[in-house]
Amino acid sequence: MEAEEERFPTLRQVLLLFVLLAQTCAEREAYSVAEETESGSFVANLAKDIGLEVRELSWRRARVIFNNNKKHFQLNLQTGDLQVNEKLDREELCGPTEPCELQFQVLLEEPLEVYKFKLLVSDINDNPPVFPEAEMILKIMENTLPGAVFPLKNAQDLDIGINNVQNYTIFPNSHFHVLTRNGSEGRKYPVLVLDKALDREEQPELRLTLLAVDGGAPPKSGTARVLIDVLDVNDNAPEFAQPLYRAQILENSPLGSLVVTVSARDPDTGINGEVFYSFFYGDEEITRTFALNELTGEMKIIRKLDFEKIVSYEVDIKASDGAGLSGKCTVIIQVVDINDNTPALTVASLTSSIQENSPETTIALFSVRDPDSGENGRTVCSIQEDVPFMLKPSVENFYKLVTEGPLDRERQAEYNITITVTDMGTPRLKTQHNITVLVSDVNDNAPAFTQTSYTLFIPENNSPALHIGSVSATDRDAGANAQVTYSLLPPQDPSLPLDSLVSINADNGHLFALRALDFEALQAFEFLVGATDRGTPALSSQALVRVQVLDANDNAPFVLYPLQNGSAPCTELVPRAAEPGYLVSKVVAVDSDSGQNAWLSYQLLKATEPGLFSVWAHNGEVRTARLLSERDAAKHRLLLLVKDNGEPPLSASVTLHVLLVDGFSQPYLPLPEVAAAEAQTDPLTVYLVVALASVSSLFLFSVLGFIAVRLCRRGTASWVGGCSVPEGHFPGHLVDVSGTGTLSQSYQYEVCLKGGSGTSEFTFLKSVASNHQGSVNGVEKNSHFGNGFGFN
Ligand SMILES: *[C@@H]1O[C@H](CO)[C@@H](O)[C@H](O)[C@H]1NC(C)=O
Ligand SMILES: *[C@@H]1O[C@H](CO)[C@@H](O)[C@H](O)[C@H]1NC(C)=O
Ligand SMILES: *[C@@H]1O[C@H](CO)[C@@H](O)[C@H](O)[C@H]1NC(C)=O
Ligand SMILES: *[C@@H]1O[C@H](CO)[C@@H](O)[C@H](O)[C@H]1NC(C)=O
Ligand SMILES: *[C@@H]1O[C@H](CO)[C@@H](O)[C@H](O)[C@H]1NC(C)=O
DSSP, rough: HHHHHHHHHTTTHHHHHOOOOOEEEEEEEOOOEEEOOOOTOEEEEEHHHTTHHHHHHHHTTEEEETOOOOOOOEEETTTEEEEEEEEHHHHHHHTSSSSSEEEEEEEEETTEEEEEEEEEEEOOOOOOOOOOSSSSEEEEEEEETOOOOOOOOOOOSSSSSGSSSSEEEEESSSSEEEEEEOOOOEEEEEEEOOOOOOOOOOOSEEEEEEEEESSSSSSSSEEOOOOOOEOOOOOOOOOOSEEEEEEEEEOOTTTTTTEEEEEEEESSOOOGGGGEEESSSSOOHHHHEEOOTTTEEEEESSSSTTTTTOSSSEEEEEEOOOOOOOOEEEEEEEEEOOOOOOOEEEEEEEEOOETTTSSSOEEEHHHEEOOSOGGGOOOOEETTTSSSSEEESSSSTTEEEESOOOOOOOTTTTEEEEEEESSSSOOOEEEEEEEEEEEOOSSOOOEESSSEEEEEEEETOOOOTTTEEEEEEEEESSGGGEEEEEEEEOOOOOOOOHHHHHEEEETTTTEEOOOOOOOOOOOOEEEEEEESSSSSSSOEEEEEEEEEOOOSOOOOOOESSSSSSSSSOEEEEETTTTOTTOEEEOOOEEEEEEEEEEEEEEEEEEEEEEEEEEOOOOTOOOEEOOOTTTTSSSSSEEEEEEEOOOSOEEEEEEEEEEESSSSSOGGGGOOOOOHHHHHHHHHHHHHHHHHHHHHHHHHHHHHHHHHHHHHHTTTTTOSSOOEEEETOOOOOOOOOOOSSTTTTTTTOOOOEEEETOOOOEOOOOOOOOOOOOOBBBTTSOOOSSSSSSSOO
């Protein structure tokens, strides 16, 4: 009531009027007008409704009074119409109140009358639904089951009734739909219903549009954005990019080398998506060899790999997220071989000493091993080329070192064999093993003399036990097989008294003469010496030793003719008519010695008549030196000296008697006794010799004549004495033919032709070799033809 008084200052008056006119003021029917009607629009004809004349209205000063003192309407006094004065807004006038009534009175004066009216303002759909917030944020766990409902804020519409919000829809409605729920006072609420499970990993947030539609015609709508945040749930286990990783790594890779990087993905977020790596099994071998970075998944080496021990590793790796889900993968690590092992050689058996001459023998059996694989582990064995050994592959990786054939200790007694084992890897690695093989001795070499024959020269008359020389033999074997003993072998000639001549030192081969040797008795002899080693069986060899006795001048010349012991000394007859150079006689002497010691020279030592005779030094011929005269004495005695050429010289003297005779004719010259005796003993031989000599001398004559002619032309005919031929002189003297005893037991003949007389004189000399062993000077068993010229 107070409020009304305030609003209406003239309320007392009005109230009084109301009371007075209470009965008269009957309730009138309500008018209706739609909101937002244009001003001036007709609402109702009040005059007619009150029952007044139009002119009465102005006369009675009718006026319209609204309760709220607003001038929404005005009364047209000319027509009595109630007209809209200004636009009405139902929402402003009544808000949500329904129905929206405006009460007004029509006041008339004189008499005062009040008529009450009601005016209904009807709603038109002039307001759209409006959401209080343009964006709504909703957080929904991704694992929320379909069917779950989420209330949403409703939209507001100032309009009422059907013009208010009637329906909500949402789009895009892939996961949700919206239910519209009835609320109090006819309000409608949207409810979000999950149709399909959410997956944060697929769509972490959804942007939807909520549409509110009112029921007006045409309907108005309002929208709001709905942002749906899908909350993560640890619904994903970490997953490795590959279930199986393969890696290869060199066995010599340094520590810290990366082997492989595994990687797992967890689509969850936050702690749910954080991945930690670890070894699946706590295998000690693996954890000591590899380190795994739990955050990056890098796997590195922390211990040296050895292909030879472990060829490959299989490692299981687990990836866990923060909430405990995990995944697994397998890493297969192949260790790649590096040629890091030198080949190893193991000797299984070894014979360090073998006998020479053995056939193919196994020296060593050894095995070769290289722990590397492939080419790195393939080995090649060799030994040096220059040894007579070879390698033979045996079973598997065993080799035999064998001799190529029999060995010869004497050639090489020790072999150093280097076995080289090389693998085929890169770089090549090799190992060497040295084996020393000793070749033991077998008595396969006989002692060998330094010379096949030895010639020793011993002067005769040596002192007994004289060391006359040595023989020496060597044996290439070793030890007892090389110890040599010497011995004398039985002589081939059984008559040689070897045991009394020489002896040998068994140890050193020195030879000794056992007694004095006599050249004239034994000029030379030979024998065999043996050398024997001490091997089993013993081997021996032999050598020839020739002993040559050297002559010493120990024999004086011995005169054969003329005989010196004669009770009837030999006398040479010389005719007084003899030409100078007439051959008086010839002294024949021998010397048992040989060589120089037997070279004789003759000289006239003493003569009754010096100058009458001369002796030719070389052949002992005594010739007249000049013409003889009657004054010369008939008897001459010549003393001749025969001297050898030894050192010192030995000599013998000869006495020769010469008788000068008158009328001495040569054909009657008596032959010497000896020659006559010889001739008598075998006249046939003499004749044969004479015949042969005649023929030979004829031939010889012609040859000599030819030579003489040539010599004479050169003017060398200064020879005095000796045999001569009419055509000239023959140089000639008796050549020493005594040699090494070849003339012993032999005869020599000298035939001397007297030149001037044309007759021949034969002098036969019976050999005295049986008495005087040695050469007979100037006498040859074969015929000698020519004047002093000896043919051998
Ligand atoms: C709300 O709107 C949807 C589509 O616009 C319609 O299918 C549904 O029938 C409406 N609901 C009501 C109660 O009018
Ligand atoms: C909401 O109210 C309308 C009428 O106002 C009615 O037809 C409908 O069935 C109601 N819906 C629910 C869910 O109560
Ligand atoms: C073998 O080797 C040894 C020791 O190294 C050495 O004394 C010897 O002379 C060598 N022998 C040969 C035949 O090389
Ligand atoms: C083997 O012998 C060779 C030469 O004979 C030598 O160079 C090498 O050092 C030796 N090896 C061994 C392991 O003794
Ligand atoms: C002289 O000697 C020789 C030999 O010696 C001998 O044959 C001869 O009988 C001896 N004559 C005399 C007479 O003694």
